[in-house]
Amino acid sequence: MLNEIEQNRKERQSAWEYVINYFRKRSIWLLHYCTGCGAVELPPVMTSRWDLERFGVGPMATPRQADVFLVTGYASIKTLKRMIRTYEQMPKPRWVIGFGACTINGGIYYKSYNVINKLDRYIPVDIFISGCMPRPEAILAALEELRNMIQRGEAKGYDRYVKNYDWYKKNQKEILEREGSLFGEADDENK
Amino acid sequence: MKTSDILNKTKELFPYIATELFEEQQGRVYVCSDHFLNVLVYLRNSSFVHLANIFAIDWIEEKEFELNYNLWSYDHNSSIIVKVRIPREKPEIPTVLDLWEHGQVYEQEIHEFFGIEFAGNPDLSPLFLHNWKEIPPMRKDFDTEEYSKRAFDVGEREGAK
Numbered sequence: 311m312l313n314e315i316e317q318n319r320k321e322r323q324s325a326w327e328y329v330i331n332y333f334r335k336r337s338i339w340l341l342h343y344c345t346g347c348g349a350v351e352l353p354p355v356m357t358s359r360w361d362l363e364r365f366g367v368g369p370m371a372t373p374r375q376a377d378v379f380l381v382t383g384y385a386s387i388k389t390l391k392r393m394i395r396t397y398e399q400m401p402k403p404r405w406v407i408g409f410g411a412c413t414i415n416g417g418i419y420y421k422s423y424n425v426i427n428k429l430d431r432y433i434p435v436d437i438f439i440s441g442c443m444p445r446p447e448a449i450l451a452a453l454e455e456l457r458n459m460i461q462r463g464e465a466k467g468y469d470r471y472v473k474n475y476d477w478y479k480k481n482q483k484e485i486l487e488r489e490g491s492l493f494g495e496a497d498d499e500n501k
Numbered sequence: 502m503k504t505s506d507i508l509n510k511t512k513e514l515f516p517y518i519a520t521e522l523f524e525e526q527q528g529r530v531y532v533c534s535d536h537f538l539n540v541l542v543y544l545r546n547s548s549f550v551h552l553a554n555i556f557a558i559d560w561i562e563e564k565e566f567e568l569n570y571n572l573w574s575y576d577h578n579s580s581i582i583v584k585v586r587i588p589r590e591k592p593e594i595p596t597v598l599d600l601w602e603h604g605q606v607y608e609q610e611i612h613e614f615f616g617i618e619f620a621g622n623p624d625l626s627p628l629f630l631h632n633w634k635e636i637p638p639m640r641k642d643f644d645t646e647e648y649s650k651r652a653f654d655v656g657e658r659e660g661a662k
Contacts, residue, residue, distance in 0.1 A: 387631045416653070421646040423638045424630065427653040485652065491634045492651045 323463050334377075334403065335457040341376035342369045343396060346383020348409045348443055355446045367453060373399040378456070381435075383443075384412035384425045390432060391486055397433050402468050405460070407452060408438040417442055431481045434467035434474075504528045504579040507547070515540055527580045537585040538595055541570065544583070545600045548576040552601035555608065557615045561641040564589045566617060570597070587617070596621040614639040 323331075340362075344352070356362045356369060370376040373396045385393060397406070408429050411417035416427035429435055436459065439452045459465040471478060508520040508528045518540060519531040532540050553571040560567060570583040587594055596619040597604045605624070611617050612625045616637040619625065627633065636643050 388629075391631065416649070421649050423635075423643075423645045423648050423652075425653075427649065486632060488632060488634065488652075492648060493635060 327463065331461050331463060335460040336366045338365075338367045338378050338453070338457070339370035339376045340367055341373055341379050341396070341400070342371055343373070343379070344382045345385050345389050345393065346410070346412060348382030351443050351446060351449065352380075352382065355449050360446045360450060362450070362453075365450070365453060365457070373397075374401065376400055377404060379404065379406045379433075380409055381406065381413050381429060382409045384417065384419050385429060386424050387426065387485055390426055390482075394433060394482055403460075403465075404468050405436045405456060405465050406433055406467055407456065408435040409449075410444055411440060411442040414438050414440065426485065432478065432485070434470040434478070436465045436467040502577050502579075504577070504581070507574075507577065507579060507581070511540065511543065514543065523582075526578060527582070530581060530583045532583060532585055534585050534587050534594060537583060538597075540583060541597060541600060544572055544581060548574045549581060551575065552597070552604055552607075553580075555597075555604060555611060557611045557617060557639075559589075559615065559639065559641045560586075561589070566592050566615060568594060568611075568617070591618075592616065593618040593620055595619070598622055613637065616640065 354360055362368070367378075373379075377400075379393075379397055379400060381393065397404070408414060412419055412425070413429040413435070416422070416425060419425040420427060426432065437452055437456050439448050441448055444452075456465060504526055505522050505528070508522060508530070511530065512518060512520050515532070515536065517533070517536060521529040521531070523529050530540060549572040551573040553573050554569075555571070556569050558567040558569070565586045566589055567584055567586050570585075572581045572583065574580075585594070592615070594617065596608060598608070598621065605622070606628070608619045608622050609625055609628050612619060612622075613627050613630060613633075614637050630638070635648065638645065638648075
């Protein structure tokens with residue numbers, strides 16, 4: 311372990327940070343909040359077949375005590391509003407996993423008037439899982455990768471949110487508090 | 502009573518409607534918007550106590566909306582769909598809240614997604630959409646793909662690092 315600490319110090323991570331990250335990655339609480347159909351993949355992951363708890367990951371009922379926000383599937387505009395509130399309630403450090411194709415580019419809801427397309431524009435996502443739906447193995451792989459990212463100090467979504475707060479707020483406002491129609495008068499005349 | 506008998510009896514009482522036996526237990530009644538309340542009152546009083554659903558169809562080429570009232574009778578085990586067409590310009594139809602109180606949410610939803618006015622309904626506030634500024638989204642002339650592109654797909658990840 312001393313060798314590892316020495317190695318990480320060379321990579322500009324102090325010994326103290328290394329130890330903190332070491333413990334953080336071993337006690338992850340998943341927020342028990344499900345936005346879309348992806349929630350059906352979570353019970354098998356958490357119960358005996360795949361047994362998430364052997365990695366030190368467990369479900370948590372309230373955002374104030376959770377570490378990882380798992381956005382499972384499509385997010386409608388009304389859900390987005392709640393998601394932003396939930397995300398901002400979570401204490402730092404906090405991480406977001408985008409789950410399934412819907413969070414990446416809208417998935418099969420790409421053309422929908424009521425479902426956002428790119429989740430990363432509204433809250434910072436640390437890691438995406440592709441697929442519709444992702445298999446439980448993919449979820450485990452993503453959590454494993456997230457743990458490695460935490461150890462390496464790379465999962466800094468919460469810092470990104472603070473640094474680009476204006477940009478994220480602008481994007482959120484465009485959706486939630488937009489004034490006026492997106493189709494101008496010129497479009498109406500063409501019809 | 503069989504569904505076909507119910508349809509024949511309704512046809513006798515209201516000669517201006519058209520009826521069709523769609524399946525053994527499902528009939529359809531076509532009626533114009535001036536007389537549709539009479540037919541609904543009659544069916545309500547002859548044991549069709551359950552309004553299962555109201556749904557709307559946008560026939561944009563014929564410039565009409567079609568409203569469908571799904572009724573169910575527990576006594577006769579039969580279902581009747583009352584179909585009524587109204588013009589697409591300024592669509593308005595009397596409410597059925599006096600017959601079926603629980604029609605409230607159906608009418609609210611149709612008002613939100615098609616823009617059809619239900620005369621006499623006191624509460625037509627939005628149920629589902631958040632901050633909606635466009636024409637009602639389920640109308641056929643609403644371009645959902647273009648809307649999605651303009652609202653959610655604008656620009657790349659400029660700014661975020």
